[in-house]
Each structure stands twice: as C-alpha cells, then as structure tokens.
Amino acid sequence: MPPGLGAAAAAEALRRDGPNAVPEERPHPLRHFATRFWGPVPWMLEAAIVLQLALGETTEAMVVAALLVVNAAVGAVQERRADAALEAMRARLAPQATVRRDGAWESLPAAMLVAGDVVKLGLGAVVPADVRILSGEVALDESMLTGESAAVRAGPGAAAHAGALVRGGEAVAEVTATGPRTFFGRAAELVRIARAEGTQERAMVAIxxxxxxxxxxxxxxxxxxxxxxxxxxxxxxxxxxxxxxxxxxxxxxxxFTLTAAMAARALARRGVLLTRLGAVHDAATMTVLCSDKTGTLTRNDLAVAAVAPLPGFTEADVLALAALASSDSGPDGVDAAVRAAAVGAAPSRYAAATRHAFLPFDPARRFAEAEIASTDGALLRVVKGAPAEVAALSGAALPAEAEALARQGYRVMAVAAGDPAAPLLAGLLALGDPPRPDAGELIARLRALGVRTVMITGDGPATAAAVAVAVGLRGEVRGRETVTDSAPPADAVGFAALLPEDKLRLVRAFQRGGHAVGMCGDGVNDAPALRQAQMGIAVSSATDVAKSAAAMVLTEPGLGGVVAAVEEGxxxxxxxxxxxxxxxxxxxxxxxxxxxxxxxxxxxxxxxxxxxxxxxxxxxxxxxxxxxxxxxxxxxxxxxxxxxxxxxxxxxxxxxxxxxxxxxxxxxxxxxxxxxxxxxxxxxxxxxxxxxxxxxxxxxxxxxxxxxxxxxxxxxxxxxxxxxxxxxxxxxxxxxxxxxxxxxxxxxxxxxxxxxxxxxxxxxxxxx
Missing domain, CATH: 1.20.1110.10 (Calcium-transporting ATPase, transmembrane domain)
Structure with missing residues (x-):
C-alpha cells in the first residue's frame, strides 16, 4: 500500500497548483446590476418614464426612475445575500474524498486533493480528480462525461476521470490531475446549486x-x-x-427570493441544507414522504444479535466467513457490524484464510462476495447477502429460522462458502437496528401536517412489517411485486425488498395518483428517484451523487429535518x-x-x-x-x-x-x-x-x-x-x-x- 503524500508536501502542492476546483466565472457586478433593468417589469416602468417625459412631467419621471433604481438596488442586494447563503450551503455540501496522508487514511474535502495523493474509490463515490488505478477494480459510469451509458471496468493502470461515478467494486488510485487540469474540466459539477422556479412562482406569474x-x-x-x-x-x-x-x-x-432565502436560513439553523431556493416552496406542497428505513426510521446502529449456523459450520465459522465477504473499511453499517462481531468471536478454521478478490454489495444482485484461499490452499467462494438470493446460489432451501428472525424485526443475512459454482449455505446472521426514539412522534407530526409517510426498504417484508409497527405505521407492508405504474394502494404503509429502480417507479406511481412526493435516499442508485420527486431528500449519510440529485440535504439523521422543511415551507x-x-x-x-x-x-x-x-x-x-x-x-x-x-x-x-x-x-x-x-x-x-x-x-x-x-x-x-x-x-x-x-x-x-x-x-x- 503506497504511503501517500506527507502533510507538508501536500500543502506545498496545494499552494503551487491551487484547489481541486474549477473557478466559477462570475459577471462583473456592474454588468450584473445592469441586467436588472431588462425584463417585463423594468420595461413597464421605463415606458412610464418615457411617457411622462413626453408629457413634460419631469418630476414624476424622476420619481419613477428613482423607484426603478431603488428596486434594482434592493433586488441586487437581496440576490447577493441569497447567493451568499447558497454558497455557504455549497461549502457545507462539499464532496469528501478518502485520502492517504502520512501513511494513514483520512477524509478530506475533495478540493484539497493534489497530484500524487493516494485515494480510495468505493461504491457510490464520485471520482474526485483524474486518477490512475493502483490496485483493485471498479465499474465506472461516465455517462455524465461522455454520454455512454454502459459501465466501464477499470483495473490497475487504467485511468479514471473526475466526475465519473463508481457503480461497483473498490480500488486504490493515485491522483494525476486536479481542478482545471482534469481531462473534462468542469463537465460535471459534483454538487449542483440551482434556483428552480417553484409552483408558487408559476402561479403568481399566471395571476x-x-x-x-x-x-x-x-x-x-x-x-x-x-x-x-x-x-x-x-x-x-x-x-x-x-x-x-x-x-x-x-x-x-x-x-419570492426574500421569502425563500429567509426560510433557507431558518432551515440551515435546523440542520437542513437546500441545493436550490425553490425547494422551500416544494416542501410546502408535499403530500407523501417515501422514507428509507435504515438511519431515518431506525438508529443505523447495527449489531449482530444472533447467529444461526447450519450443519458443518459453527457460529465462529459463519462470522469469519461473513467478515471475509465484507469491506475492510468504509461507511457500510452492515459490514462494520459483521467485522466487529467477528473480532470478538471464538477461533474459526477460516480465521487464517486470505482474501484474493472482493466484490462489494451490489443492490441489483443483493449480495457481496469474495474469493479466499483457506489454510490448505483451496480456493473458496464466499457469499453474504439477502437470504433468498444466497440460498438460490447454493441450491438449498431457505431455513425456517430466516422468517422467524425477520418477524422479530431483525435484518437477516445468509452466508455461503465453498465451490465457486455451488457454495454451501453456512448459516444466518440476524442484525438488530432499533427504531429511533423520536421516529413515532415525528411521523405523527407529519401526519398532522397532512403528509403520509411510507417506509421503503430493501429488507424483507417480515422485517419491514415489524419496524413499521414499532414506529407507529399501521397498515400493510407490500412487496416489490406490488410496485406498478399505477397509483400505489392507499392502505400501504411500506414497501419491502425494493431494488433501486423500484424506488423511481414508486415515486412516479404516487405522482400519477396526484401526490407531491418527497423521497429520501442515500446511494448513487437513488439519484433518479431523488431527481424525479418534487422534494428529493439526501439523508445525512448520503453519497455525493445523492446530494447532487437532491433538493434538500439533511445534516442529522432522522425525520426531524423533513418536519422542519415542511413547517418552514x-x-x-x-x-x-x-x-x-x-x-x-x-x-x-x-x-x-x-x-x-x-x-x-x-x-x-x-x-x-x-x-x-x-x-x-x-x-x-x-x-x-x-x-x-x-x-x-x-x-x-x-x-x-x-x-x-x-x-x-x-x-x-x-x-x-x-x-x-x-x-x-x-x-x-x-x-x-x-x-x-x-x-x-x-x-x-x-x-x-x-x-x-x-x-x-x-x-x-x-x-x-x-x-x-x-x-x-x-x-x-x-x-x-x-x-x-x-x-x-x-x-x-x-x-x-x-x-x-x-x-x-x-x-x-x-x-x-x-x-x-x-x-x-x-x-x-x-x-x-
């Protein structure tokens, strides 16, 4: 593993080359001020001035001109303040990068990267600068750079350009170019701040x-x-x-600018950041909130609560195998919980196994896998993921314990290991994630505000139903097969076992039913649904891609920020x-x-x-x-x-x-x-x-x-x-x-x- 740059060398390179950002071109203040005299409203006042001068009413013309100038000046000042507020939010939403400095990994703003830095690329990340892959392999989505929708595999020696999205895999890479020196320049801005026209403004213009x-x-x-x-x-x-x-x-x-800017500042004090001012007005119209379960309705404090080994394996074996099929680092809560449980487990015959390859969890396949070499030199395939998918790989029937554990509200995972073509089902893991203590109260407050909360999760229906009851959602939890192009059932309080593409379909179905939809998301695959929703909400643990697609970013876990946005809106x-x-x-x-x-x-x-x-x-x-x-x-x-x-x-x-x-x-x-x-x-x-x-x-x-x-x-x-x-x-x-x-x-x-x-x-x- 390369040690990376030292702090002193990185500081010198940053001073010499500048930050890893493309300077934004801004018009001259006077030229920008002059644009405030061009438009329908200024034209009407200017026409009045001309007419008054034609009538010889010089004093009246001067008063109208003064009104025009004062209106332009006040507008320019307030627009500058609104821009400053958005710039402050942009700074707080700045993308982060995992960088190796002085031999240790740390998280830094992507703008501080310099050529020669060693960075880690993982699922859901945005490539923060032009890099060269040193080890590992990633699948890159460069559609926003090249227009090509197919993912590109990049292994050791391959180049990856700033702005590409990591769709799968993990890799360590060296930064080769930053800021304006990158291949595509500013073709992709990581966090977009825009001022979209809201429904209220369109209504007022029509009036x-x-x-x-x-x-x-x-x-x-x-x-x-x-x-x-x-x-x-x-x-x-x-x-x-x-x-x-x-x-x-x-x-x-x-x-509209003043009202939205005041609300945006109030929301920032309450831990909610807006990526566009019009989001304030959109929050007011929301009638349905599609809320993710983990970290929003639950604490995201995962821990292994139970291990159910199958014949031929021990609890320690199941934990050791699960740890081998987990990421060594990163924010994934499931992998962190598995690693923590494996460290404290009894000795296992797989404890000395070495991992040759690793593919992180893929939402489409619903499992992660690794290739390991056991102590006798045999190559084994280890799979960890959703019980139904892992059982299907092994060709075994799903144990009854899986459903029983799910009904208790646990997130259940299966582990298999053995021959790459047909690994044996080794056992089950039950991970507990208790509901947030304020979830029920906040859902009730949203209900009082006329907002229906619908839980969405990739967990199975039994687990989802138990969590729904715990947070006060009374009704039926449906499976992904019920997510169609028509309006969703009125009695559904949750949808379970969803894939990323199902979330987009669900948002569209609610919108066809006449609802204004808020959508919570955190991953790169949630971006289409976040963009489709009237109010895309990136939760506190969201990736940079999710933040760029959302209208609102929460800085604290839970639904408190959503309630604040609705109230302020x-x-x-x-x-x-x-x-x-x-x-x-x-x-x-x-x-x-x-x-x-x-x-x-x-x-x-x-x-x-x-x-x-x-x-x-x-x-x-x-x-x-x-x-x-x-x-x-x-x-x-x-x-x-x-x-x-x-x-x-x-x-x-x-x-x-x-x-x-x-x-x-x-x-x-x-x-x-x-x-x-x-x-x-x-x-x-x-x-x-x-x-x-x-x-x-x-x-x-x-x-x-x-x-x-x-x-x-x-x-x-x-x-x-x-x-x-x-x-x-x-x-x-x-x-x-x-x-x-x-x-x-x-x-x-x-x-x-x-x-x-x-x-x-x-x-x-x-x-x-």
Missing amino acids: VRLLAVINGAVVVGMLAYAAATGMELRRVLPLVLSAVLATVPVALSLA RAAYRRLLTYAIGTIARKVELVLLLALGLLLTGHAVLTPMLMVLFLALNDLITLSLSTDRTTASARPAEWRVPVLLMAGGAIGLAGLGFTSGTMIYGVHGLGLGTEALRTLTFLAVIFATQAALYATRDARAVWRSRPGGWLMLSSALGVAAAVGLAMTGTLMAPLPPRVILGLGLATVAYCLLLDAAKRWAFPRLGLD
Whole structure:
C-alpha cells in the first residue's frame, strides 16, 4: 500500500497548483446590476418614464426612475445575500474524498486533493480528480462525461476521470490531475446549486398575466370612454399611465427570493441544507414522504444479535466467513457490524484464510462476495447477502429460522462458502437496528401536517412489517411485486425488498395518483428517484451523487429535518399566499377605482405621481411579509388560481367600496376640490391596503395573531410617510388633520369588518 503524500508536501502542492476546483466565472457586478433593468417589469416602468417625459412631467419621471433604481438596488442586494447563503450551503455540501496522508487514511474535502495523493474509490463515490488505478477494480459510469451509458471496468493502470461515478467494486488510485487540469474540466459539477422556479412562482406569474389582461381591457374601456366624450389626449394619457403603473408587480421577484432565502436560513439553523431556493416552496406542497428505513426510521446502529449456523459450520465459522465477504473499511453499517462481531468471536478454521478478490454489495444482485484461499490452499467462494438470493446460489432451501428472525424485526443475512459454482449455505446472521426514539412522534407530526409517510426498504417484508409497527405505521407492508405504474394502494404503509429502480417507479406511481412526493435516499442508485420527486431528500449519510440529485440535504439523521422543511415551507406558503391575495386585491381595486373615478369626476383620481408614491410606500413595504410571524398551514400547500382570484377579487371589491365611498364623501360631504380629493383617495388606498394586509395575513382573528416586528415597523413607517406628505402638502395637496383622523378611524372599522368576513370565507375556500 503506497504511503501517500506527507502533510507538508501536500500543502506545498496545494499552494503551487491551487484547489481541486474549477473557478466559477462570475459577471462583473456592474454588468450584473445592469441586467436588472431588462425584463417585463423594468420595461413597464421605463415606458412610464418615457411617457411622462413626453408629457413634460419631469418630476414624476424622476420619481419613477428613482423607484426603478431603488428596486434594482434592493433586488441586487437581496440576490447577493441569497447567493451568499447558497454558497455557504455549497461549502457545507462539499464532496469528501478518502485520502492517504502520512501513511494513514483520512477524509478530506475533495478540493484539497493534489497530484500524487493516494485515494480510495468505493461504491457510490464520485471520482474526485483524474486518477490512475493502483490496485483493485471498479465499474465506472461516465455517462455524465461522455454520454455512454454502459459501465466501464477499470483495473490497475487504467485511468479514471473526475466526475465519473463508481457503480461497483473498490480500488486504490493515485491522483494525476486536479481542478482545471482534469481531462473534462468542469463537465460535471459534483454538487449542483440551482434556483428552480417553484409552483408558487408559476402561479403568481399566471395571476399577474391574467390581471394585466383584465387591466388592459379596462384601459381600452377608458380610451373608448374618452373618445366618446371628446376628452383631450393630454388628459387621457396620465389616466392611462396611472392604470399601467397600477399593474406593475414591482416587488414580485423580490418577494419570492426574500421569502425563500429567509426560510433557507431558518432551515440551515435546523440542520437542513437546500441545493436550490425553490425547494422551500416544494416542501410546502408535499403530500407523501417515501422514507428509507435504515438511519431515518431506525438508529443505523447495527449489531449482530444472533447467529444461526447450519450443519458443518459453527457460529465462529459463519462470522469469519461473513467478515471475509465484507469491506475492510468504509461507511457500510452492515459490514462494520459483521467485522466487529467477528473480532470478538471464538477461533474459526477460516480465521487464517486470505482474501484474493472482493466484490462489494451490489443492490441489483443483493449480495457481496469474495474469493479466499483457506489454510490448505483451496480456493473458496464466499457469499453474504439477502437470504433468498444466497440460498438460490447454493441450491438449498431457505431455513425456517430466516422468517422467524425477520418477524422479530431483525435484518437477516445468509452466508455461503465453498465451490465457486455451488457454495454451501453456512448459516444466518440476524442484525438488530432499533427504531429511533423520536421516529413515532415525528411521523405523527407529519401526519398532522397532512403528509403520509411510507417506509421503503430493501429488507424483507417480515422485517419491514415489524419496524413499521414499532414506529407507529399501521397498515400493510407490500412487496416489490406490488410496485406498478399505477397509483400505489392507499392502505400501504411500506414497501419491502425494493431494488433501486423500484424506488423511481414508486415515486412516479404516487405522482400519477396526484401526490407531491418527497423521497429520501442515500446511494448513487437513488439519484433518479431523488431527481424525479418534487422534494428529493439526501439523508445525512448520503453519497455525493445523492446530494447532487437532491433538493434538500439533511445534516442529522432522522425525520426531524423533513418536519422542519415542511413547517418552514408551509410558513413561507402562508406569507406568499397573503402577498398573492394582496396583489390581486390591489390590482382589482386600483384599476376599477381609476375607471370609476373617471366616470364620477371626469378626471384621474390618482395621478401618475400618486401612483408611483403608492408603489414605493406599499409594494416595497410589503416585502417585510417575508419576515412575518406566521404558523404552518395544517394542510399541504395548493395554489388554486381560481380560488385566489375569487378571494383577491372579493377583497379588491371591498377595498373599492371603501375607497370609492371615501372619494364620494370627499366630494359631497367635505366639498373637496380636485387636488385635495386626489390626496384623500391616495390616503384611502394606502390605508385600505394596509387594513387588508393585516386582516388576511392569518386565518385567525386579527387580534389573535401577532404580526412580525419588521412588518409592523415597515407599516408604521409607510403610513407615517403617507400621512406626513398629506399633512404638509408635499407632492400633493394638503389635507386637514381631522380628515386624516376620521379616515383612520373608518379604516379600523373596515379592517374589523373585513376580518369577520375572512373568518367566514377562508375556511370555506380552503385558505385556512
């Protein structure tokens, strides 16, 4: 065995050659900032600026330009913070490599590898750099590098390239190239961090597009009315501009980024790392969790509990043979338990046997095997694995003890040894893995959140059924033959004896049944199922390949991280639901108010300047919803656009009633002139929007749900700014304090009425 590099030599090589990573190309900050002025929302604001300049309204154009720049700056800052959060997660998810330094094996970040390092390659690992095989043999999957799907065998002297997946075997190799000097460069990134568009964002975009169409129809109606009444174009254009500004979703993208980033940071504190921000929203929709058994529902603290030798073999023989068919090192819990039991066993005739070849456990074959030479020089084949498969190799009937041990919840393995063509069945091993003490409680919490937990395992049905009962899963455990392309049975609480390809089929079956699926996995063969699921979850012991395919990575064993993700996702859903309903309500209220104001007064009741002030004081302030204190919904998130349109439209009409009533009272009750009426209408819109926000942010009564501190502070500052402008006559006509006070009292009454209507309507619409 090569001793590997010394620490000093490795440090010098790392300083000289740099880390084993390809530097990521980043655009210049100014160029990246400039891209924020390109897109549908910036175009609408830029068109408004051009139109205002054409009308000679320089001040209004400057205010809109300032809003555009501030929105871009805030977005850039928040995006940078979100990127920093994802980079921190990337660092924590950095692939590891088993390296020999100073004559001892240790685990190091793959980025610290240098040419000349000696590394170990095992099943499920990603080749961390370009290497040359020194000993052993591995089957390499280079499909992500070359496009070839067939595995390639690589033995001593063969080259293996960075990014290839080890599908089988074990080998020791020497690093020949790192980082940008590898053969394929950055063709394969080990851990992918992406920002995928979530279901919530797609729903919101659909809503805004629909509202834009409705608002466009209203604008056409305004133009038709103006043409019919002979209104001058110069009087019509400000009205059209106000209507256009009313449709601009200034804070839309920021709302999703902020909400997801806040939830991601909260999850990181709870031991859950996200590989994409959209995973927060996907977690909220999950209805079925396919949870692996070992390490998630059980402790993954395997120990040999019983040995059942067959005639001609002793307990010590069975343990010694099982140890010879086990990996000498590595994270495999079964092999570690077998090695530990063999060390403490009585002397065996196979204790002095030498191993010539070893093939690790293959999930497809369901056994591991070795070729050994006994003390008399005879070559023997030793097999250790699933009882049915090992018994079939030996041609013997499976002993009744196997089923009896499985019914007690043990993981049962069979051992065979002898002639390579037909080894004799030597005995059985029963490995105990007790359930995690919190598994039952966490499954109950998921059930209360509307998430059905289904156990998936490669163990036999009897073992799986015993574990299911122990963790509180009441129902039938099915075998792999029941996993079909149709929806799985509703009464199944688990599926046993599954192969890796069965997991992908199971996920697809649940999805065909209308479920949003969460899938736990840890191995390289779990990657397709993790990618297929709406929420792929790599458990704490997962391989780098599984982590790269997952949307979420747990840093602690058990289901606690999954519960945290669902709770944080549902809380984020509640915040975005409030934002969505508020957005719909504002668009409906503002456009109809402009049309109604035109009919009642013959002019625009909100000028472009007032509309811009509203956007600045309200849309950007409501971003503080991302920090609002809220509770997780008791049911999975479901973005039903018609229901949201109904709720938002109703609230918008209620707001229209409040603001138009205020406007009519201002004309007939207070005798206000045109400019003062515009100020009153502006304040009424500001007050009504804030009232609707607090009335709808929680399904409970408004006085039973305490808002977040930042939300209350931003609301107070926004309302105070609007009142200050109105009282001092800045950018608008002044209003007497008594009028503003009366409007404030009317707003409180409106908020309470809206809250009462919400408590009746929201449960019936499924928005509670």
